Amino acid sequence: MNSSAELKELFIKQFQSFENTLNGEKELPLHQIRKDAIEEFSNLNFPSIKDEEWKYTNINPLLSKTFKPADSIPEVDPEFINKYLFDKKEFITLVFVNGYFSKEFSDVDSLPKGLILETISEAIKKHPELVLNYFSKTASAEKNIFTALNTAFADHGTFVFIEENSIIERPIQILYVTKADDIFVSPRNLFLISKNAQVKIIETYAGFGDRSYFTNQVTEFIVNDNAVVEHVRIQDEQLNAFHISTLSVDLEKASNFSSYNINFGGSLVRNNVNTKFNGGFAECRLNGLYVTQGSQFVDNHTSIDHAKPNCLSNELYKGILNDTSRGVFNGKVFVRQDAQKTNAYQQNKNILLSNDAIVNTKPQLEIFADDVKCSHGATVGQLDKDQLFYLKARGIQEKEAKAILIYAFASDVVHSISMLQVRDHLEALLAKKLL
Amino acid sequence: MIEIKNLHANIDGREILKGINLTVNKGEVHAIMGPNGSGKSTLAQVIAGREDYEVTEGEILFNGKNLLELSTEARACEGIFLAFQYPVEIPGVSNTTLLKNALNSIRKYRGEEELDAMEFLTLVKKKMSLVELSEDLLRRSVNEGFSGGEKKRNEIFQMAVLQPKLAILDETDSGLDIDALRIVANGVTKLKSPENATIVVTHYQRLLNYIIPDFVHVLYNGKIIKSGDKSLALELENKGYDWVIEEAAELV
Ligand SMILES: Nc1ncnc2c1ncn2[C@@H]1O[C@H](COP(=O)(O)OP(=O)(O)OP(=O)(O)O)[C@@H](O)[C@H]1O
Ligand SMILES: [Mg+2]
Numbered sequence: 114m115n116s117s118a119e120l121k122e123l124f125i126k127q128f129q130s131f132e133n134t135l136n137g138e139k140e141l142p143l144h145q146i147r148k149d150a151i152e153e154f155s156n157l158n159f160p161s162i163k164d165e166e167w168k169y170t171n172i173n174p175l176l177s178k179t180f181k182p183a184d185s186i187p188e189v190d191p192e193f194i195n196k197y198l199f200d201k202k203e204f205i206t207l208v209f210v211n212g213y214f215s216k217e218f219s220d221v222d223s224l225p226k227g228l229i230l231e232t233i234s235e236a237i238k239k240h241p242e243l244v245l246n247y248f249s250k251t252a253s254a255e256k257n258i259f260t261a262l263n264t265a266f267a268d269h270g271t272f273v274f275i276e277e278n279s280i281i282e283r284p285i286q287i288l289y290v291t292k293a294d295d296i297f298v299s300p301r302n303l304f305l306i307s308k309n310a311q312v313k314i315i316e317t318y319a320g321f322g323d324r325s326y327f328t329n330q331v332t333e334f335i336v337n338d339n340a341v342v343e344h345v346r347i348q349d350e351q352l353n354a355f356h357i358s359t360l361s362v363d364l365e366k367a368s369n370f371s372s373y374n375i376n377f378g379g380s381l382v383r384n385n386v387n388t389k390f391n392g393g394f395a396e397c398r399l400n401g402l403y404v405t406q407g408s409q410f411v412d413n414h415t416s417i418d419h420a421k422p423n424c425l426s427n428e429l430y431k432g433i434l435n436d437t438s439r440g441v442f443n444g445k446v447f448v449r450q451d452a453q454k455t456n457a458y459q460q461n462k463n464i465l466l467s468n469d470a471i472v473n474t475k476p477q478l479e480i481f482a483d484d485v486k487c488s489h490g491a492t493v494g495q496l497d498k499d500q501l502f503y504l505k506a507r508g509i510q511e512k513e514a515k516a517i518l519i520y521a522f523a524s525d526v527v528h529s530i531s532m533l534q535v536r537d538h539l540e541a542l543l544a545k546k547l548l
Numbered sequence: 549m550i551e552i553k554n555l556h557a558n559i560d561g562r563e564i565l566k567g568i569n570l571t572v573n574k575g576e577v578h579a580i581m582g583p584n585g586s587g588k589s590t591l592a593q594v595i596a597g598r599e600d601y602e603v604t605e606g607e608i609l610f611n612g613k614n615l616l617e618l619s620t621e622a623r624a625c626e627g628i629f630l631a632f633q634y635p636v637e638i639p640g641v642s643n644t645t646l647l648k649n650a651l652n653s654i655r656k657y658r659g660e661e662e663l664d665a666m667e668f669l670t671l672v673k674k675k676m677s678l679v680e681l682s683e684d685l686l687r688r689s690v691n692e693g694f695s696g697g698e699k700k701r702n703e704i705f706q707m708a709v710l711q712p713k714l715a716i717l718d719e720t721d722s723g724l725d726i727d728a729l730r731i732v733a734n735g736v737t738k739l740k741s742p743e744n745a746t747i748v749v750t751h752y753q754r755l756l757n758y759i760i761p762d763f764v765h766v767l768y769n770g771k772i773i774k775s776g777d778k779s780l781a782l783e784l785e786n787k788g789y790d791w792v793i794e795e796a797a798e799l800v
Pocket of ligand 1: 559
């Protein structure tokens with residue numbers, strides 16, 4: 114047991130050891146960003162339930178642990194990895210184990226024209242200007258202790274750059290696997306999508322082993338004019354794991370961004386999804402699903418900033434909670450004064466499968482413009498008894514009947530994913546979790 | 549096939565069924581008639597295993613088994629099928645999903661092989677023609693956006709696929725136009741065999757012109773107060789229920 118101050122000290126000390134391993138890389142401009150970030154980190158405090166943004170999410174279980182940085186690639190069962198991978202012929206595949214890029218499991222040969230794909234540490238050496246122009250801007254470390262911590266340790270992760278007018282047909286799958294060895298990992302992604310480009314990216318987080326670990330993850334997305342992006346995030350961490358993530362997205366003029374934020378794993382999970390319209394006529398769809406059991410705790414905080422007029426946002430988050438698990442949904446939609454002709458729709462729907470499951474939901478709309486169409490709402494309910502009886506009266510076993518209804522409830526979150534393999538994979542994960 | 553003895557059932561502490569006795573043998577068709585609210589649907593749902601109703605007295609034997617000890621799904625697997633008076637809509641669950649799961653669950657229960665996708669499709673197409681439903685209905689969500697008549701036809705279609713031993717049709721004729729009524733009735737008639745039995749709950753003689761009952765029962769205030777042959781249905785249609793109710797009152 115240690116206090117939040119002790120854990121902070123520990124991370125700061127570990128940063129010094131981390132620095133010592135960097136050798137020559139200490140001279141690169143990235144390192145100054147890291148040093149600024151650890152400085153910011155040391156000035157901030159871990160949030161408590163007294164903070165409005167963490168009101169329902171008590172991170173004491175995380176703070177009472179100690180974690181060390183991962184320092185090597187562990188032995189890993191290929192079968193475990195393959196469970197999460199899609200067909201490598203159809204998907205460009207990157208696998209990281211304990212934060213380290215694994216050549217063995219990845220397939221990044223014969224990349225299509227118009228795509229630069231590197232680990233973030235390689236990218237900084239090869240394309241310093243490109244990276245430094247955007248790195249740590251969309252997701253700023255300022256006043257955000259977890260982003261600061263991730264930035265300080267930023268070394269592992271993925272850099273994607275899509276050139277103007279390039280349509281990347283093969284989706285990119287990035288799998289982060291962690292061995293539960295009381296370690297912490299800080300995956301950091303930067304995705305730059307140029308004008309008129311199109312791409313599909315899947316991030317998966319998974320873990321194995323009996324102990325605990327802490328994934329502290331940040332993804333930054335720049336979606337330029339007219340670009341089209343489909344982003345699927347699958348969180349299936351091991352059930353003792355801690356997972357904190359931030360996805361920050363800048364949307365430029367007439368761009369189109371669809372996000373699928375799917376959560377099955379983790380003991381304590383907090384996802385922040387922040388999107389901002391920097392140009393007009395852009396569209397943003399945020400879809401989310403959390404399926405929890407046992408004593409899992411999953412918190413999704415999303416925000417959509419309509420800073421520019423004529424944009425559309427459509428958000429649908431659904432929760433299925435069993436046993437004594439808890440869910441939190443907080444969705445903010447800001448419609449700024451200039452953002453006339455905004456369309457903003459937000460829904461959070463939950464099904465509680467047990468009497469002891471709890472969900473705290475707070476959809477929030479703050480509208481400062483007058484010519485807008487907005488709606489929001491939240492529901493918490495149970496499986497429909499009449500529907501369940503109908504299925505059982507046709508001979509379907511109770512467990513299967515429930516699974517069918519739950520899948521039907523969840524399906525509209527994932528049905529618009531364009532990649533059939535991904536949909537099938539999610540269906541299988543869901544079935545495994547339900548039966 | 550089914551023996552119902554002195555069946556009493558409550559909902560929310562209120563007694564709805566007050567001592568039902570009914571025996572249906574294989575090959576038979578029984579019609580149950582009676583005024584609104586008399587307990588016809590309650591009886592049908594208690595047989596199917598709806599847990600909202602509490603059985604306080606009596607028993608139901610189905611082919612010798614104590615039905616009240618079986619779960620809803622086990623009863624269905626044993627061969628009981630309820631065509632609902634008000635079929636529920638299930639958005640997001642396709643008719644195919646429902647039928648495939650139901651059929652394979654029943655087959656598994658009976659120790660039969662599950663059907664593969666091709667065999668299933670062949671079977672389903674054959675049965676669809678029986679009730680003249682179009683194939684695109686398979687992909688649609690269960691009953692969602694179906695017209696009243698389509699819902700009822702869908703019930704009979706499911707029955708055709710699942711081939712129950714005892715079918716209970718709860719007002720399957722209500723809300724059907726004349727053509728649909730003929731289609732449904734023909735479907736039911738074609739599914740009849742010396743090995744299965746049917747209980748038809750109805751308010752109207754018109755269905756019984758097609759599906760000819762061996763017995764007609766009047767259910768009133770939770771009890772069967774009169775039983776007769778098919779002529780009773782005609783008599784009820786002409787004279788209403790009052791005379792039966794009065795007759796029963798005199799007996800008490
Ligand atoms: N879920 C319920 N909660 C409370 N009362 C109920 C419930 N279901 C049925 N009842 C009551 O039980 C009685 C019998 O209802 P039931 O539906 O069995 O009648 P019915 O004979 O099928 O009528 P109808 O001809 O209108 O279909 C009615 O008084 C009804 O209000
Ligand atoms: Mg009724």
